[in-house]
Amino acid sequence: MTPQDPDFSHVKAFVLDVDGVLTDGRLYCFNDGQQVRAFNIKDGYAIRNALNKGYLVAVITAKDEESVRMRLAQLGIQDVYVGAENKLHVLHHYLTTKVLDAKTVLYMGDDIPDREAMQVAGMSACPADAADDILLIASYRCFNNGGEGAVREVIEKVMKAQGNW
Amino acid sequence: MTPQDPDFSHVKAFVLDVDGVLTDGRLYCFNDGQQVRAFNIKDGYAIRNALNKGYLVAVITAKDEESVRMRLAQLGIQDVYVGAENKLHVLHHYLTTKVLDAKTVLYMGDDIPDREAMQVAGMSACPADAADDILLIASYRCFNNGGEGAVREVIEKVMKAQGNW
Amino acid sequence: MTPQDPDFSHVKAFVLDVDGVLTDGRLYCFNDGQQVRAFNIKDGYAIRNALNKGYLVAVITAKDEESVRMRLAQLGIQDVYVGAENKLHVLHHYLTTKVLDAKTVLYMGDDIPDREAMQVAGMSACPADAADDILLIASYRCFNNGGEGAVREVIEKVMKAQGNW
Amino acid sequence: MTPQDPDFSHVKAFVLDVDGVLTDGRLYCFNDGQQVRAFNIKDGYAIRNALNKGYLVAVITAKDEESVRMRLAQLGIQDVYVGAENKLHVLHHYLTTKVLDAKTVLYMGDDIPDREAMQVAGMSACPADAADDILLIASYRCFNNGGEGAVREVIEKVMKAQGNW
Numbered sequence: 001m002t003p004q005d006p007d008f009s010h011v012k013a014f015v016l017d018v019d020g021v022l023t024d025g026r027l028y029c030f031n032d033g034q035q036v037r038a039f040n041i042k043d044g045y046a047i048r049n050a051l052n053k054g055y056l057v058a059v060i061t062a063k064d065e066e067s068v069r070m071r072l073a074q075l076g077i078q079d080v081y082v083g084a085e086n087k088l089h090v091l092h093h094y095l096t097t098k099v100l101d102a103k104t105v106l107y108m109g110d111d112i113p114d115r116e117a118m119q120v121a122g123m124s125a126c127p128a129d130a131a132d133d134i135l136l137i138a139s140y141r142c143f144n145n146g147g148e149g150a151v152r153e154v155i156e157k158v159m160k161a162q163g164n165w
Numbered sequence: 166m167t168p169q170d171p172d173f174s175h176v177k178a179f180v181l182d183v184d185g186v187l188t189d190g191r192l193y194c195f196n197d198g199q200q201v202r203a204f205n206i207k208d209g210y211a212i213r214n215a216l217n218k219g220y221l222v223a224v225i226t227a228k229d230e231e232s233v234r235m236r237l238a239q240l241g242i243q244d245v246y247v248g249a250e251n252k253l254h255v256l257h258h259y260l261t262t263k264v265l266d267a268k269t270v271l272y273m274g275d276d277i278p279d280r281e282a283m284q285v286a287g288m289s290a291c292p293a294d295a296a297d298d299i300l301l302i303a304s305y306r307c308f309n310n311g312g313e314g315a316v317r318e319v320i321e322k323v324m325k326a327q328g329n330w
Numbered sequence: 331m332t333p334q335d336p337d338f339s340h341v342k343a344f345v346l347d348v349d350g351v352l353t354d355g356r357l358y359c360f361n362d363g364q365q366v367r368a369f370n371i372k373d374g375y376a377i378r379n380a381l382n383k384g385y386l387v388a389v390i391t392a393k394d395e396e397s398v399r400m401r402l403a404q405l406g407i408q409d410v411y412v413g414a415e416n417k418l419h420v421l422h423h424y425l426t427t428k429v430l431d432a433k434t435v436l437y438m439g440d441d442i443p444d445r446e447a448m449q450v451a452g453m454s455a456c457p458a459d460a461a462d463d464i465l466l467i468a469s470y471r472c473f474n475n476g477g478e479g480a481v482r483e484v485i486e487k488v489m490k491a492q493g494n495w
Numbered sequence: 496m497t498p499q500d501p502d503f504s505h506v507k508a509f510v511l512d513v514d515g516v517l518t519d520g521r522l523y524c525f526n527d528g529q530q531v532r533a534f535n536i537k538d539g540y541a542i543r544n545a546l547n548k549g550y551l552v553a554v555i556t557a558k559d560e561e562s563v564r565m566r567l568a569q570l571g572i573q574d575v576y577v578g579a580e581n582k583l584h585v586l587h588h589y590l591t592t593k594v595l596d597a598k599t600v601l602y603m604g605d606d607i608p609d610r611e612a613m614q615v616a617g618m619s620a621c622p623a624d625a626a627d628d629i630l631l632i633a634s635y636r637c638f639n640n641g642g643e644g645a646v647r648e649v650i651e652k653v654m655k656a657q658g659n660w
Contacts, residue, residue, distance in 0.1 A: 019206040020206050020207060025205050025206040025207055026203035026204070026205060026206075026312070027203060027204045027205075027206060027209075027236070028193065028201050028202070028203045028523065029201060029202060029203070029204055029232040029233070029235065029236045030199065030201055030232055031199055031230065031231040031232045031235075033232075033235055034525065034526055035236075036201075036523050036524065036525055036531075037523070037524060038521035038522060038523045038524070039521070039522045039524055040520050040521060040522075041514040041515050041518075041520040041521075041522060041606070042515060042520055042605075042606060042626060044522075045606055045607065045608070045626075065526065066526040067524040067525055067526045067528075068524070070524065070526075070528055071522070071524045071530075110207075111206075111207060111210055112210065113210070129314070131207060131210075131317075131321075132321070147521070149624070152626075156626075156627070184371040185371050185372060188371075190370050190371040190372055191368035191369070191370060191371075191477070192368060192369045192370075192371060192374075192401070193358065193366050193367070193368045194366065194367060194368070194369055194397040194398070194400065194401045195364065195366055195397055196364050196395065196396040196397045196400075198397075198400055200401075201366075275372075276371075276372060276375055277375065278375070294479070296372060296375075296482075296486075297486075349536040350536050350537060353536075355535050355536040355537055356533035356534070356535060356536075356642070357533060357534045357535075357536060357539075357566070358523065358531050358532070358533045359531065359532060359533070359534055359562040359563070359565065359566045360529065360531055360562055361529055361560065361561040361562045361565075363562075363565055365566075366531075440537075441536070441537060441540055442540065443540070459644070461537060461540075461647075461651075462651070
């Protein structure tokens with residue numbers, strides 16, 4: 001933990017947005033309607049490492065695309081909420097289902113649909129290129145952009161702070 | 166509105182170019198002739214927000230590709246002009262159809278085919294990586310590049326200046 | 331022409347490499363063997379403008395992929411040499427066929443297979459991210475990287491120097 | 496060899512990771528399950544040059560995707576180890592098979608699964624955007640990122656140091 005880092009010692013669960021957090025926010029649009037996203041291999045390593053060490057990892061996204069589900073399944077993430085119109089409601093549902101205290105949850109988002117959920121979670125983080133309104137409220141601002149290692153940065157920092165990396 | 170911003174208070178409609186504005190100008194070329202573009206999720210949020218708050222949003226592009234139409238439809242943009250050889254003519258047609266005063270229109274372009282339309286519109290904006298000839302004439306130069314949040318930046322600034330964001 | 335620019339006044343023809351010059355050098359590899367490249371819309375505008383004003387534009391590439399031929403055809407480039415194992419030989423053939431003086435040709439490349447041809451042409455240019463051995467010999471080094479406007483930069487500079495832009 | 500470079504004079508073989516080294520770590524995820532990667536044309540030139548001059552080049556990757564095999568085959572790399580769960584074991588197997596002294600091997604990786612193999616090899620290198628734990632142990636840190644010329648940089652430096660470029 002460097003001096004400017006917040007206290008990551010209570011985090012037990014990571015809740016992640018997809019577009020702009022696990023990706024750089026680009027949607028590659030094909031004529032068959034498919035929207036392709038680029039996921040980052042280093043984020044993937046961190047997520048697998050966190051799951052292996054007993055952390056919870058969930059994903060909440062407004063979209064629903066088969067490729068996203070497949071990538072998240074490949075990483076071992078079981079708690080995947082797609083088509084989430086209200087992310088705060090989904091977060092509450094997740095907390096209840098897992099009997100989790102919001103204080104132990106770090107929510108990572110990049111834009112206004114994530115804002116309320118970020119304020120309910122005990123901690124929040126955002127990529128360096130998050131929307132201005134999100135940069136203002138996040139407990140931790142990444143040095144890395146979305147899809148370029150922001151998720152890796154947060155998970156690695158939390159796990160190192162807790163001696164689990 | 167920061168000190169260096171122009172007066173955005175009259176803008177009621179956004180007219181946007183596609184390549185280099187809503188995208189980073191890359192055309193991913195496939196062997197079946199398909200040209201794939203990457204749209205930006207934060208631009209998308211801003212466009213939806215603008216439409217929800219009653220702003221008009223139109224797109225004028227020289228190209229015509231199914232994937233572009235699908236993405237724009239997904240965002241709720243109904244006024245989409247494809248295959249536009251002369252963007253100024255299309256802009257005039259749009260103003261007439263919508264009974265819009267050019268003073269209330271912000272046109273966002275990045276290259277020479279956009280120049281005349283940018284000069285007719287009441288305001289103009291361009292991405293940070295626009296062509297030199299466009300950087301010289303735009304009322305507002307974005308901090309962000311095309312496809313990396315330039316459209317988001319402009320819409321957010323206008324709506325915040327008007328207290329609608 | 332800015333003070334540091336070379337004398338572009340003799341250029342009548344542009345000979346361009348593909349990978350790393352018209353693209354950023356990325357090859358997106360698919361399971362069917364297809365290798366997708368991203369071309370830049372602003373480069374495309376400059377090429378069309380040059381052809382319209384009577385400049386010659388040719389492309390020499392070691393590869394041969396249908397998607398590349400289609401993009402170059404879309405831009406109106408008729409002199410396309412694919413599968414070129416020796417670019418210098420192809421350049422000589424091109425000069426002979428078109429009855430062109432090498433002094434009037436600007437060759438743009440980014441790596442060692444382009445070196446000899448760059449030294450034979452009257453002028454040479456390279457993207458900012460060209461290989462070190464190429465940066466050392468180019469008559470003009472772009473501010474822009476390959477696939478990010480380097481070709482546009484060179485063509486625009488030449489045409490502006492000649493009052494044709 | 497610049498002053499800060501390590502002694503590259505013993506390197507006879509390059510062992511490379513794929514994701515984050517030969518690519519920028521992005522996995523473009525499609526609905527059919529395909530994960531597309533972008534390889535770099537300048538890395539490719541350097542690999543072909545090294546093979547032509549008698550260097551050994553091997554690739555060890557945890558993944559197994561047809562597109563990766565095809566790209567590596569196109570470059571002439573015959574020693575390709577896919578689905579490698581333990582890269583150190585695979586490296587030992589490679590050394591034994593080729594009767595290679597570990598001192599003559601440069602291993603290039605970017606993340607923790609590469610760490611042990613990097614420590615066994617005589618030299619190690621990593622892209623500028625490697626994981627922090629890897630940046631700390633690499634004999635040579637590239638100026639370039641993975642997929643943006645890091646492999647080219649290392650191979651070119653080694654071959655130039657040995658007068659073979």
